[in-house]
Amino acid sequence: MLQCNRVQVVRIAVIDDSAARAAVIEEGLREAGLTDLHIFLDRHGLAAQLEACSPDVVLMNLENPSRDMLEETFALSRALARPIAMFVDQSDETAIADAVDAGISAYVVDGLRKERIKPVLDLAVRRFNAFNRLQTELTEARNQLAERKAVDQAKLILMKKRGITEPEAYKLLRSHAMQSNRRIADVAEAIVTAENLMGGAL
Amino acid sequence: MTLDPFRIGFMPLVDAALPILARELGLAEAEGIDMELMRDTSWATVRDRLTYGHSDAAHLVAPLAIATTLGLDRPPMPLSVPFILGLNGNAVTLAPSLAAAICKEGELLDSITSGKRLAELVKLRAIEGAKMRFGVVHRYSSHNYMLQYWLRGSGVDIGKDVEIVTISPPFAADALARGEIDGICVGEPWNSVAVERGVGVIVNVTSHIWLRGVEKVLALPQARAEAEPELVHRVIRALYAAGRAFIDSAQAQRNAAILARPEYLDGSADMIERAISDRITLAAGTEPLHIPDFMFQHREAANFPWASQAAWLYAQMVRAGHVEKSDQDYTAAQNVFRPDIYRAAFAGSNVPLPGASAKLEGSIEETIAVGTVQGRLLLGQDTFFDGQAFDPDKLDAYLAKSQE
Numbered sequence: 001m002l003q004c005n006r007v008q009v010v011r012i013a014v015i016d017d018s019a020a021r022a023a024v025i026e027e028g029l030r031e032a033g034l035t036d037l038h039i040f041l042d043r044h045g046l047a048a049q050l051e052a053c054s055p056d057v058v059l060m061n062l063e064n065p066s067r068d069m070l071e072e073t074f075a076l077s078r079a080l081a082r083p084i085a086m087f088v089d090q091s092d093e094t095a096i097a098d099a100v101d102a103g104i105s106a107y108v109v110d111g112l113r114k115e116r117i118k119p120v121l122d123l124a125v126r127r128f129n130a131f132n133r134l135q136t137e138l139t140e141a142r143n144q145l146a147e148r149k150a151v152d153q154a155k156l157i158l159m160k161k162r163g164i165t166e167p168e169a170y171k172l173l174r175s176h177a178m179q180s181n182r183r184i185a186d187v188a189e190a191i192v193t194a195e196n197l198m199g200g201a202l
Numbered sequence: 203m204t205l206d207p208f209r210i211g212f213m214p215l216v217d218a219a220l221p222i223l224a225r226e227l228g229l230a231e232a233e234g235i236d237m238e239l240m241r242d243t244s245w246a247t248v249r250d251r252l253t254y255g256h257s258d259a260a261h262l263v264a265p266l267a268i269a270t271t272l273g274l275d276r277p278p279m280p281l282s283v284p285f286i287l288g289l290n291g292n293a294v295t296l297a298p299s300l301a302a303a304i305c306k307e308g309e310l311l312d313s314i315t316s317g318k319r320l321a322e323l324v325k326l327r328a329i330e331g332a333k334m335r336f337g338v339v340h341r342y343s344s345h346n347y348m349l350q351y352w353l354r355g356s357g358v359d360i361g362k363d364v365e366i367v368t369i370s371p372p373f374a375a376d377a378l379a380r381g382e383i384d385g386i387c388v389g390e391p392w393n394s395v396a397v398e399r400g401v402g403v404i405v406n407v408t409s410h411i412w413l414r415g416v417e418k419v420l421a422l423p424q425a426r427a428e429a430e431p432e433l434v435h436r437v438i439r440a441l442y443a444a445g446r447a448f449i450d451s452a453q454a455q456r457n458a459a460i461l462a463r464p465e466y467l468d469g470s471a472d473m474i475e476r477a478i479s480d481r482i483t484l485a486a487g488t489e490p491l492h493i494p495d496f497m498f499q500h501r502e503a504a505n506f507p508w509a510s511q512a513a514w515l516y517a518q519m520v521r522a523g524h525v526e527k528s529d530q531d532y533t534a535a536q537n538v539f540r541p542d543i544y545r546a547a548f549a550g551s552n553v554p555l556p557g558a559s560a561k562l563e564g565s566i567e568e569t570i571a572v573g574t575v576q577g578r579l580l581l582g583q584d585t586f587f588d589g590q591a592f593d594p595d596k597l598d599a600y601l602a603k604s605q606e
Contacts, residue, residue: 043373065370067246072341072368073276100254105246124326 010116011036013055015046017064021131025059028127034120047073053150057117058107059124074107086122095121147185154188157195208437210420211248212239212261214467215371216477217288217418217497218389219457221261224266224444226460232443233436241465244370247275247367252421252588253279259422261287265515267421268535269342274525280424280534283512284543285438285523286505287418290409291477291497292345293393294352296320296385297378301403301485308488310365313410313587317356320405324353328363337369337386339375344417345387347518348408354604355588361523378402389417390477390497391469396485404484409495412564412583414504416511435547438505442553445500445562454479502581503554507539510560521604532597536560547574554579565591 012034016022022039029037038053040046048056050073060067084115093189095118099106102125109115151173173191186195208230212218217339219231221239224230226491240257245266253270267281287426296304301471304319305311311319325335338346346366350488353360360366369377374388375396386396387408396402408415420441427434448457467474476482477497481490498504526585541559548555553578561572564586572579585591594602 062250063242063244065243065372067244068340068370070366071246075341096256100250100256105250144439180557 001010001041002019009036010034010057010112010120011038011053011060012120013040013050014040015040015050015058015060015064015066015070017043017061021061021085021128024131024134025124025127028130029120032119032123034123037191043069046070056112057120059120060105060107062103062130064105098125104128105148147188150185150188150192154191157164157191157200161200171176177198205231205234206238206433206436207238208259208433209238209240209257209570210259211257212241212471213243213245213248213371213420214241214275215261215392216461216467216474216539217291217447218261218466219461219478219499220441220444221289221420222444222461222466223447223457224440227444227447229356229443229447230437230440233440235433235436235440237437237440239466243372243525246345246511252281252423258426259420260491261418262421263340263343263345264416264419264511265342265344265519266340267419268515268519269524269536269539270421271424271534272525274342281421281538282424282427282540283419283538283542284427284434284508284540284547285420285441286416286507286511287420287441289498290407290412290415290495291417292348292387292408293299293352293404293482294349294385294387295374295378295393295396295402295404295407296407297381297383298400298403300328300384304405307403307485307490310404310407310410310484310491310493313352313406316406317352317587321353321356321358324358324363328503332387332596333363333365334565335365335367335383337367337374337383337388339388340368341372342519342524344408344415344515345389347515348411348415348570349387350522351518352411355586355590361476364372373402375399391467391473394473394477395469397486400486403486407482407493407496409493409498410587412584412586414497414498414582415561416508416515419507427540428499432544432545434543438544438547442500442505442548443507448478449500498549503556503579506544506556507541508556508563509536509539509541509559510563510592510594512536512539513597514563514592517592517597517600520601527597527601536594549576552577558596563592563594574586577590 011017014022014025019041026039046066092128099121104124154165154173155169158172173184177187190193209220212221225239241538245263248260249270251257267283271313300323303323304316304513329336338349350360358364369386371388371392374386374392377383378396379401393404401473454475458471458478461474462469462471476490480493480496482496483490513536518524518533545555555575556579557573557575564584566584569580569582572581
């Protein structure tokens, strides 16, 4: 029997409302040699642009508010020449669950062979997870910075009010945190808030 | 007492009120539930979180629970609906220039008159070689089927003269302002947002298309509903108690303030309070109009999942060409609604429980008492605007008649 050998590369559309995340995904896919990539950031006119692009695979962030509109477009295009169905082959439930956990929804043209889809999806999951980690680290770094600032301010308040040295102020903060079973940063935060409420200069 | 965690996915709409109030008023906690609410901005995401276990249950448009069970556009995932989260509460908002050709600002005509006028406008547009474009919130939404029911019943040839597209509720006003659509059928507060911005005028409400139209439901995987009946019973008892709190007009302001919070609807408490108390501003600058039963809740066993409601929705899905009629699917669709679970949850309480699981939808002209297995139950008028009733045992005759 004759097999239709599609030699062309997989065309991938990435739809994301975060330009930063789209860039992270794009970079990963390109590095893996998937270069027929089309990135869409704006939801206006998306359906028409997507139809013109006619991708084999559509990757989209799970929380993208345009998903209902696009699923409607995909449902309608069943009657057209290039039907697009959601990529959820029963046998690949775990792969899809991983994708959903990573925050991805994926749609694939009917009939595209599984072995061509799997690497794309796996890669997307890795890049999404990497991006999520990056975001978490960034948030943590920001929080740490804010906490350090609060501790410094609290130390200054204590030094001024009680006429003590900086190491003494820090010791005081630490012992109070231990007694009340709280974090030093939380105690510092409380001191700064109280000082502000009392009309302190700091 | 340790609480059982239970996560519910929802969209920022006024009819997500019951889960939100159940959590915030301590009603879930009273049933031993630690209810966590997860907000999303598309129904597809709410559905995916439910099917892949990010949530335990979801606030869902009723037809989507049926479509997911039947496996439309995706592999089937059987869902169960043990509780209706509310009836109606949606409106049809048109671009101001179109609305002006239908009624005076601030006026609400009966659905037959306004439907006829809208049908004429559709015809005029078609003569110019263009189609009137309407937005709905999802392909498989009550909004879509209610809008189509009204247009078709008013003589509009939907397949030929109208285009229906999907717009996420928060983008409704934006799409009207940009002229991407001529009108939209959406839930509150999103009609009112369009009205306030002066980009839309409300010309009809879904309660005037079907007085007791089924709207959002609580859906969860069938396997889960059957594996943990006791937990599900407690969840729906908490939601029922929230319904009682919702209809307490003395608490409308408090309820609206809770819904308006950033983590829930993140909107105007005044606008939400108007929707809760059935007072709707139809056009910018006009006084709110009291529309009785605009959003129907709690009374008349409104939360009871009648199998005939699921049957009616399936019939509309067939009419819209979304499914090919099959007896097997028709049975599966009706089995999504689970009156048996509702009855089991409230057995031995003072909550009225209908004896039947299905009824003739749209056949009640005036309030009647109906048979119950517990308590006393009166059902009010539930008619459709075109006076057609729906008998779930006569689907073929109904479909044949609607094709005439």
